[in-house]
Amino acid sequence: MKLPLILVNFKAYEQATGESAVALAKIHEKVAKETGANICIAVSALDLARVCSEVSIPVFAQHTDFEGYGSHTGHILPDMVKEAGAYGTLLNHAEFQLEDETLEKCILASKRAGLFVVVCANDPQRAVKVSGFDPDFVAVEPPELIGGDISVSKAEPAIIEKTVDLVGKGKVLVGAGVKTGEDIKIALALGASGVLLASGVVKANDPYSVLMDLVSGLN
Ligand code: G3P
Numbered sequence: 170m171k172l173p174l175i176l177v178n179f180k181a182y183e184q185a186t187g188e189s190a191v192a193l194a195k196i197h198e199k200v201a202k203e204t205g206a207n208i209c210i211a212v213s214a215l216d217l218a219r220v221c222s223e224v225s226i227p228v229f230a231q232h233t234d235f236e237g238y239g240s241h242t243g244h245i246l247p248d249m250v251k252e253a254g255a256y257g258t259l260l261n262h263a264e265f266q267l268e269d270e271t272l273e274k275c276i277l278a279s280k281r282a283g284l285f286v287v288v289c290a291n292d293p294q295r296a297v298k299v300s301g302f303d304p305d306f307v308a309v310e311p312p313e314l315i316g317g318d319i320s321v322s323k324a325e326p327a328i329i330e331k332t333v334d335l336v337g338k339g340k341v342l343v344g345a346g347v348k349t350g351e352d353i354k355i356a357l358a359l360g361a362s363g364v365l366l367a368s369g370v371v372k373a374n375d376p377y378s379v380l381m382d383l384v385s386g387l388n
Contacts, residue, residue, distance in 0.1 A: 221254030
């Protein structure tokens, strides 16, 4: 995985599902091509196969279960996600938290399926705990800042520093309220390897301009 990276979570926003998921994914691809930045997206399981077939940037699932092929009605199988063309998966998001035992199984199954695994954590201590389950990256996001106007970079820079310190460089993404190139610049200066964000891009009137500004923070 090329670092630093910008991972945009489409969540289940209306602007980022169905037809709109494809259109928004293409904007991300355009910015990635124009700038050479590593821009990844995490889309709904319902849009995954379609988005993967339409763009060449890395696409993540927003969750994967741990079951293999078989009688598992309704489960999101890592093997099927890989087969659909996904690059990775996002696990334990603040909006989809898992018990440790389940999380460990999901990480293992996803890695076995060949997916790149990003695991979310609410704080540095939790980041240390989940990094012990051996994901590829840990994304620390203070829940109270998610979807808000103030970024983790500006409101809680100590959380970034502390997580990098505890988990190690080259393994930490940060998120919550990230919207600008300046937010990214601060996060990288504090040792993060990239950012995880959603509303700043998805809810913007002009996602292309926001992405271009975000990319300016990578240099
Ligand atoms: O998954 C990213 C996320 O939880 C942060 O959301 O809207 O604060 O960028 P947002």
